[in-house]
Amino acid sequence: MNIRYVFTTRKNFNTILSFLILGAFLFVPPALFGGSTPVILAFGNSLTAGFGVPDAQSYPSRLQNIITENGYPHKVVNGGVSGDTTAGGVRRIKWLMKHDPEIVILELGANDGLRGLSLEEMESNLEQIISICKEGGAKVLLTGMRIPPNYGEKYTVEFEKTYIRLAEKHKLSLVPFFLEDVAGIREYTQPDGIHPLGSGYSIVVQTIWKYLKPLMDVGSKTKV
Secondary structure (H helix, E strand, O other): OOHHHHHHHHHHHHHHHHHHHHHHHHHOOHHHHOOOOOEEEEEEOHHHHOOOOOHHHOHHHHHHHHHHHOOOOOEEEEEEOOOOOHHHHHHHHHHHHHHOOOEEEEEOOHHHHHOOOOHHHHHHHHHHHHHHHHHOOOEEEEEOOOOOOOOOHHHHHHHHHHHHHHHHHHOOEEEOOOOOOOOOOOOOEOOOOOOEOHHHHHHHHHHHHHHHHHHHHOOOOOOO
């Protein structure tokens, strides 16, 4: 056997193999490496999770449809957990930031208010979540909430002011009321008068989109 021939052939084979491997990396779709598709994290409680309705009718799913139809490449991640409070949000947010979201839609606090929990702690928890999001490079769209006056007028008013105060302090875009034109309206809500039906979520998503789109257009990835 010609040793020189074997050596040369093996060398040529290794060279060709190296080019093939390099070519494979060059032509692999960027999405497979993760992080290339901008992410919007919908972070909240049952109102975000879509309690009581099919997944396709939840606001994150509807939002994904709107985003795609408008030519944006963003992927919406539903980070809603039914029953979650702001304290639970603090415990979860770091894990969800692994998605490296470009924008976080922060919808939490309703369960704190309905349970009469400390508003000082609620504000502190929301502030921690906001800080973690911003440290991770995400913009935050804060959604305000309102509650019935079960715990007195002072508590109810201060609850609503918490969101306004945080938005001003951290210079955040604020959706004044997540359930605008939905809460308490029978044709749009489940029997509790709070959780939306599919018809209610069709209104909620338009409310969110109104405030989300400007954030996407400022310093965001180019549309498809």
